[in-house]
Amino acid sequence: MEGPLLTDLYQFSMLDAYWAQDMTETAVFEFFVRRLPARRGFLMAAGLEQVIDYLETLCFGAEEIGQLRRCGRFGDDFLDRLAAFRFTGDVDALPEGTIFFADEPAIRVTAPLPQAQLVESRLVNLLHFQTLVASKAARMVLAAPGKQLVDFGMRRAHGAEAALLAARACYLAGFDGTATLAAGIRFDIPVFGTMAHSFIQAHDSEAEAFEHFARARPQGVTLLIDTYDTERAAELVTRVAPRLKADGIAIQAVRLDSGDLGGHARKVRAILDAAGLHEISIFASGGLDEDQLAAFTRDQVPIDGYGIGTCLTTSYDAPALDCAYKLQEYGGVPRRKQSEGKATWPGRKQVWRRLRDGRMAGDLLAQHGAPHRGYPLLRPVMRDGRRIGGAPSLDTAREHASAELGILPVSLKALLPTSYPVEVDMSLKLLAAECDQRIAERNCTL
Amino acid sequence: MEGPLLTDLYQFSMLDAYWAQDMTETAVFEFFVRRLPARRGFLMAAGLEQVIDYLETLCFGAEEIGQLRRCGRFGDDFLDRLAAFRFTGDVDALPEGTIFFADEPAIRVTAPLPQAQLVESRLVNLLHFQTLVASKAARMVLAAPGKQLVDFGMRRAHGAEAALLAARACYLAGFDGTATLAAGIRFDIPVFGTMAHSFIQAHDSEAEAFEHFARARPQGVTLLIDTYDTERAAELVTRVAPRLKADGIAIQAVRLDSGDLGGHARKVRAILDAAGLHEISIFASGGLDEDQLAAFTRDQVPIDGYGIGTCLTTSYDAPALDCAYKLQEYGGVPRRKQSEGKATWPGRKQVWRRLRDGRMAGDLLAQHGAPHRGYPLLRPVMRDGRRIGGAPSLDTAREHASAELGILPVSLKALLPTSYPVEVDMSLKLLAAECDQRIAERNCTL
Structure with missing residues (x-):
């Protein structure tokens, strides 16, 4: 090859x-x-x-x-x-x-x-x-100072090598890591991962899915909360979190992946904070580019990290x-x-x-x-x-x-x-x- | 990988x-x-x-x-x-x-x-x-009926696999072949090739470069004629062609790669035809997309084939x-x-x-x-x-x-x-x- x-x-x-x-x-x-x-x-x-x-x-x-x-x-x-x-x-x-x-x-x-x-x-x-x-990623790094940035772009990268080398190039430019396991192993880049919507869908209820996932993978638990209704799922997290905490399992973050990310982030932050869950961070993904990152930075949206896929690995606005x-x-x-x-x-x-x-x-x-x-x-x-x-x-x-x-x-x-x-x-x-x-x-x- | x-x-x-x-x-x-x-x-x-x-x-x-x-x-x-x-x-x-x-x-x-x-x-x-x-290539196939279409996009494809699979996908959609040798071997796709500007530049004169190339690679000779002055180089071809023909070597095509491709093609066609070289076809490349192909088709520009690179292999206007x-x-x-x-x-x-x-x-x-x-x-x-x-x-x-x-x-x-x-x-x-x-x-x- x-x-x-x-x-x-x-x-x-x-x-x-x-x-x-x-x-x-x-x-x-x-x-x-x-x-x-x-x-x-x-x-x-x-x-x-x-x-x-x-x-x-x-x-x-x-x-x-x-x-x-x-x-x-x-x-x-x-x-x-x-x-x-x-x-x-x-x-x-x-x-x-x-x-x-x-x-x-x-x-x-x-x-x-x-x-x-x-x-x-x-x-x-x-x-x-x-x-x-790297040139595209650098724009994202500049647009979101202090935020965690993770490459989520393998699936729509143009083939295998593009996925691997994009993970390398964006890490070089200042990203924190990648979701692509093979890139993490090959280039010694930190690897991040959450869960897919299918995981939620395969369970009979969202609460059950959250608990099962957290208990099976108790390290760095990130729960995806937009499969059905984002705010309702955030409320669910406030009820699941104490049960998990009693067993020594911490929910690290929730992930938003659709809709008005800024609006959901504010509501979810309020729901989590009202329950005293200040330590749960908010991670967002879903078609993000540097313009949205810059807008969120300007508006002080309470998102702590971003998973960036297609716009990054294809350099969508300028793919060559x-x-x-x-x-x-x-x-x-x-x-x-x-x-x-x-x-x-x-x-x-x-x-x-x-x-x-x-x-x-x-x-x-x-x-x-x-x-x-x-x-x-x-x-x-x-x-x-x-x-x-x-x-x-x-x-x-x-x-x-x-x-x-x-x-x-x-x-x-x-x-x-x-x-x-x-x-x-x-x-x-x-x-x-x-x-x-x-x-x-x-x-x-x- | x-x-x-x-x-x-x-x-x-x-x-x-x-x-x-x-x-x-x-x-x-x-x-x-x-x-x-x-x-x-x-x-x-x-x-x-x-x-x-x-x-x-x-x-x-x-x-x-x-x-x-x-x-x-x-x-x-x-x-x-x-x-x-x-x-x-x-x-x-x-x-x-x-x-x-x-x-x-x-x-x-x-x-x-x-x-x-x-x-x-x-x-x-x-x-x-x-x-x-394949979806992008199909647009090009529809835009240039009866024309030869060749994938020239390896260098700006997103990595190795993208280059190989783009060659496959565009051939599937109706392209005639690729310039990427490894793709030709791997997928049994016809492979096409011409010469680079550096070949002309490395020689002291364009005429010398043309003759050397044709004698070294006498099968399917395609001469690149836009390195210095396209029409002057076409005149040159009319003088080199008879000498080569005397030795049994046919020039198959000339390639245009810059400037107003349609305008140059008409002038070059006229120069070649005036010298009786109707059998030399005109091949064009250089940032082409389906809109330009459609315009050339509509205007009946005398171009017989196209080498298409970046716009094809990155699907430039919609890279995902x-x-x-x-x-x-x-x-x-x-x-x-x-x-x-x-x-x-x-x-x-x-x-x-x-x-x-x-x-x-x-x-x-x-x-x-x-x-x-x-x-x-x-x-x-x-x-x-x-x-x-x-x-x-x-x-x-x-x-x-x-x-x-x-x-x-x-x-x-x-x-x-x-x-x-x-x-x-x-x-x-x-x-x-x-x-x-x-x-x-x-x-x-x-």
Whole structure:
């Protein structure tokens, strides 16, 4: 499923052509986002760890070579060479959790052309999705300060890997955990769970369902109270709670999942408080997005935590980023694509960020090499096909993400953000002009 | 990655509680979509094969039991029982490719309660995504009759499985193939490929790149012509083509990927035709959706095929369906959820479809059992945990999908469709009222 054949056919066609022509000089590719989706003021880099794992382990075993042979598109020489393929290049990248903007490279791959080309499809697939989800999750984290946020999105995530990587990406961005058990185990993320409506429905009465559940699973009991009538179920909780408490079982929370969540939360809070059950918290779910979280925060709705599903794991309002992985240099010569609306800045680049009063004040996109004001964002991650140092833990990346959200300009923390200044250094503009001239000369002389 | 722990934690909590209370009578769950997304007139069922595979093979091996033991949430009795878990139930479902509408069950699972409950998360995850993509792809198939349609969406699909299953779902709905090699191999789908802009950029001139590519990969040559200047590159093709032809190499197509695709296509067609190269077809890609396809069809733009990426594999305008998998019966008693805006029709259901003049004229949602006018849509697929008969081939499902699109009412073929009549049988309404009364009685007597 995640094997090395998970790529576009054209990567192999190009590889074949490059090898046939011995075009194996050093190429530089950069991954960047052309423009931010509507309502996104910033992006949060995520997915680098999976990319590095992919690059370190990429090879074609006997099974894959056999499959390629059987499909009849490739010759023996090509397949022999493919069997010996390894990624031996360098990677520089934004650490996971770093805030970035349009046109800023999030990763730079420097490798022999066939290698740097072949890895495109999966590299984009991995970086795009986690960056998409982390960027969406960060908006939710900003919209609900101090609230518990849990990923509930596995069922409507786009397949198995999306469910797992969305859980990772939102935890990185500041979520507290996930309901997806496999993601919890794989990435060591806290796992949360409540109960489904079917559990209530399968019992003859709601009270019976509550008691049975609490006695069977007495740790961290969360009762779902909207199956029939939310307020009536909250009253029921006040009657069940003392019986359970007598047996040493505490109800930790109730969950609302439908209707006017804010209105129900206030009524339920009042019912619980009137019974002295201040310690039972209120958890809400059901089609939530960052706008609703922000409204609840503004209105001081008494909800203590949120389970967020579809809007998070599909990045519902913007389910894709306009991203690209483009050749910027080959054989020491900067390269540029001139396609309408998709022209690129040529050459190896670095992003320099300036702070003012502890907050981000502006970025400069410049040619790699000469230093500029501020600090550089792209860091060395891989050299000669090997990771530099150990893999940072997910919690380390999560702390970095939190620090990044902490230095965001106030205007970018809003859900309808203003734009952030990213300047393009004059040297890059001159380089682009040089590229244009060279392309014009070369292509007029046929 | 696709292991049995890919589920929500609460499934295990409920399983534990059900086993503790010996609640193992027969449960009936149905998967349905509550309402169609804006601009969708119908849905196309897809993903059933992956669901059946999942149900047939679901078990917890020593590795998974060990992981669950280490996470400390479950007792030995539960884990021993889980180690013996198998799905032994029945499944009735819409064949893949069937058109369906809101509230109509696409799959019905009848099994002991713990089994029918446990499979919820992954079943929804599998059915939701392929149905989402097949439904989107069907709109594209309708919008571009007679054109070649190829899935180009791997890189921005949400992870590995999304890329693979999107390729499958769109082929089922009528696409001609995919660029994703692994999907082609896994599902025996035709694979298509061209070249990337980087291939052009890496060469000193576009003409050189074209010739090198065609000579290295002489079968089905498609040249990408928008890297610098589309029309100039088309002129170039007219000069390269005769040289290649002299060596027995035919250029099959040129690809446009940016700018005003319709305008460029007309100019490029004229350039190619003027050179007598009528046999070179024009293939277009770059952010295409069904609206653009429909506009090109209406305007008779000379494009012969389309590569469609992000809009297809993410179902960009509606990246999720409001779907649910709900308990409809337990222990012989119909069950109903009454939550605001999410109430369900109780009991086992069947959908009866009427045709008029060879086209769909209306559906009836009725209690399972008694026959009604028309023909029933849900068919037996699995009994006692085993598939009935062999798995239908993907091509068989694709033929069924094509036949289904053929009997769509004309009004549903439009991209802004009208609604389709789905009636709810009186017996179901009476059953719902009975459920409501029973729930009220049971829950007032605490």
